[in-house]
Amino acid sequence: MDMSDFQELYASESREHLDILNDSLLTLENDPSNMEMINESFRAAHTLKGMAGTMGFDNVSELAHVMENILDLLRDEKLVVDTEVINLLFKAIDTLELLSNSPEEVENLDELIDELKSYSQDGDLKDVEKRSFSDGDKNTFKISDEELQVIESNDGKVITIDIQLEDDCVFKSLRADMVFEILEDYGDIIRVLPGVEEIRKEEMDNNFSILFLGKTDLDKDNIVESLIHISEVDRVKVDLVEDIDQLRAKEIINKEVKSNKDKKEDRVNEKDKATRLSKRLKSKSTIRVDVERLDSLMNLVAELVIKRTQVESVGESYNLDELNKKLKPLSKVTTELQNAVMEMRMVPISLVFNRFPRLVRDLAQGLEKEINLVIEGEDTELDRTIIDEIGDPLVHMLRNAIDHGVESPEEREKVGKDRKGLVKLSAFHEGNNVVIQIQDDGKGINPDIIRQKALEKGVVTQTELEGMEDSDVIKLIFAPGFSTNTEISDVSGRGVGMDVVKTKIESLSGSVDITSEVGRGSTFIMKLPLTLSIIQGFLTKVANQEYVIPLESIQEIVDVNPKEIQTVRSQKVIHRRGSVIPLISLRKNLNKEALTEKRNEIPTVIVEVGDDNYGLMVDSIIGQQEVVIKRINDLSESLQKIAGGAILGDGSIALIINVEEITTN
Structure with missing residues (x-):
């Protein structure tokens, strides 16, 4: 083999x-x-x-x-x-x-x-008194204070299980492991006799015993039935320990008697301790599938969607009613198949989040800081492709929060804060996006310091700074090579970090933002699409080229009368429902020739980016369509405003608009 x-x-x-x-x-x-x-x-x-x-x-x-x-x-x-x-x-x-x-x-x-x-x-060994009790006829178990407390504080049946292996049993430790694994479904193992290490080394006879805390509805016959079918197990004997008070009577350590209230609190605590991490490893009705196979299946489904769209296009072009009727159930089936495959690719973000408690712990020790990491929303699901890519950006932002954001315990005490800083990592769904936030209660980002550093490094000019709000100044930390640290360390100060984060997130068709308040802390906000494969969008036309605007960004589609358009600080805007909405001409933004003919109505797609709305003016609206995203590997500046391409039903190519890039640049 x-x-x-x-x-x-x-x-x-x-x-x-x-x-x-x-x-x-x-x-x-x-x-x-x-x-x-x-x-x-x-x-x-x-x-x-x-x-x-x-x-x-x-x-x-x-x-x-x-x-x-x-x-x-x-x-x-x-x-x-x-x-x-x-x-x-x-x-x-x-x-x-x-x-x-x-x-x-x-x-x-x-x-x-x-x-x-x-x-x-x-090592520094510690003597701990043990107490013992007998199952009545054979073995004597030794249990610690903790183990006895677990027995007393949890509902369930205490039993002893004697296992007799066949005389010619070859793999004794393997059979014992199989017994332990089966018993995990019935309750908790308290103690094994002889000890676990002796069993692992097979320093035992052909028998061993288990002290077991089973569930309240435990049936002894079910345990016997489950264990006796294990190969090379000869006999199984199960006895109920009925007199728990007798265990307490044999205690030889004098302790103060706890009040009923204390005992009740201990029971609650012990039940909390009974939560087992190993439940993640218990057998489920699942199988492991190589990610490449899922990618291949997704590509096939994507091709199926393209072919279906092409056939639908033929039916509409030639008014083939019979064909259109037959295509409706096919369309439903392919949509369900597509959703099923996408769900197969969705995995919880805990796959990424689970590595961070250890990272934060080690980083805090290295920086001599005290950090309380709170994680929320780890069950939020994302496409596996995105999960594989967001680990490094999150590491950058966490390190930034702990190194730059949270103060030392002494500094925090001086300003009246708790010595232990808070870093909160959370994830949640917002429409067709997943939002990931990293929040700290540190010193925040001082815009004046950012202004000074930005000028020193030549990121902006003095004239540009004068027209920038504090919120815009703070976002300069995403500029390439920007850093406020004066000393190079293992954590930061090399001018590499936040610009890498922004580039990576935008390559995933996402966005990253930051809010901060001096003395109160900062919050980094990442928005990511649920999937990068198939999206719903509105097909538009600009200068004989078709463009797709993702449906998730669209608030509404309106026809704007040119008389409604006003100019504020050289920016064309419209007033709608009490709000001022900036207008962006896709012709101008995409470097197309200006439209010479005058129009009575301008088709405009209102999109939402962050907390702001923008109006994207197009030549015409074709309609809603499901498209398969094809990635464009050319990362040149001219294509930053394009998130990818899509093959339409007639075989032509439509470009997918990067709404974030269009509206912020």
């Missing part, structure tokens, strides 16, 4: 387990007593070790194994959770991530493994 065939699957699944390790350790750092997160980390590290062993990646397996040892000490409360331990584990996770992409030797791998080994052997 060629194991290279499974490399891509291995890398994908490794990424999921590394995400769980990152998430659980971040939670554990803020809540050192959260035993569930320690167990979650242990399971993820163990799974990584097993996967690497199967693939023959011994270096990955060894690193995951020594991580397991430290997590086991944390689980047994023999090692204290502190920043030093967390940093070391994060260092191991970073190395595992490198190895998951290229499972070869990385620099200083042996030194890291030795450091982990020495720490797990010589």
Whole structure:
């Protein structure tokens, strides 16, 4: 068997387990007593070790194994959770991530493994008293305070499960893993006898026992039925632990009796802790599909839409009523097929957001700042193509918010703020767009400083600055090479960053904006289309060329009488519903010849960009049409106002207007 065939699957699944390790350790750092997160980390590290062993990646397996040892000490409360331990584990996770992409030797791998080994052997161990109880006839389990508290604070049935393997069982640890995986659907494993590590190393006889907290409606017969069908499992015995009070009676540690109110609060907290990150890995009725296959399917659907439009065009041109009737159900089917394929490509933005808590944590430590990262709307979905592209722009803006925006704890205290700065990352749908915001409660952007730096770097002239509002001045940070940092660091100050963000977002047919208030903070706002493949738009004509204006930007279509047009500061405008709407001639903006004939009515498309409306004057309106976007690779300045091309029903090419670029330049 060629194991290279499974490399891509291995890398994908490794990424999921590394995400769980990152998430659980971040939670554990803020809540050192959260035993569930320690167990979650242990399971993820163990799974990584097993996967690497199967693939023959011994270096990955060894690193995951020594991580397991430290997590086991944390689980047994023999090692204290502190920043030093967390940093070391994060260092191991970073190395595992490198190895998951290229499972070869990385620099200083042996030194890291030795450091982990020495720490797990010589670390600051902590003695914790245990209590024990017996299931009545066989095994004695030892459980910690945390485990007993989980039992007492959660509704459910406490049972013991004895597993007897066949005498000639070859893969004992594998059978045990299969048992553990099945039991996850019925409740939570509290303790295993012998210990998990002994089972992993197969330092056991042909039997092991489990102390288990099952769901309230647990049926013991269902557990027996599920486990007995595992290959090489000989017998399964399930016993209910009925007298929980007897466990409490055997406690040997004297503690103050908590009030009923305290106990109630503890129960709520323990139920919260029972939320498991590993639910993301539970089996579902889904399959993995290569993104390239989805791209290929999307291209085929796009071609189908084009051909359907061409056939519809023939039917309309020759008034073929019978053909038009037959095409209606075909049109419905192709639209449903197109929507289904687009939905298949939609993925939650959490795929990107999940990497940022770790990034913010490490960056805050490096800058000696305290940051509280709040994430909202991570279930918001975007096309996979866009998801793959927005990671770097978001990293730039997050780093900018933490480095430039949020002050040091000492500075924040001086101005009466909380020592810990807030950075909020959110996503939500707005029409056919997805809006992503990065908000901080830092010092904000001072327009006067931006003016000074912009003049020093030659971004604008003094004359240009005099006519700019503060909101426009702030947007100069998107100019190429602009930076307010005077010192070069690992985070910023090289004049590269926000201009890259703007370029990338606009290449995705999106827009980026910023609002800021001195002393209160800043908000970066990105608007992105849901998909880059097929859009609804209005087909217009300008100087014998057809242009598509995306429907998502259109507010209304009106006929403007030339007598209604006024001029304010050299800008043609119209008044509509109490608002002043600037007018933009697409002929002039696209460098077409001016129209010589006079018209009584000018077709005008009112579009919305940000919080403003603009009127795009065209020669004629053809009608609404569904078009397939074809990307234009030429990024020359002359094509910045064009978002792409589309093949129409008659085979001609229409250009898709980049509304953001047309209205702001």
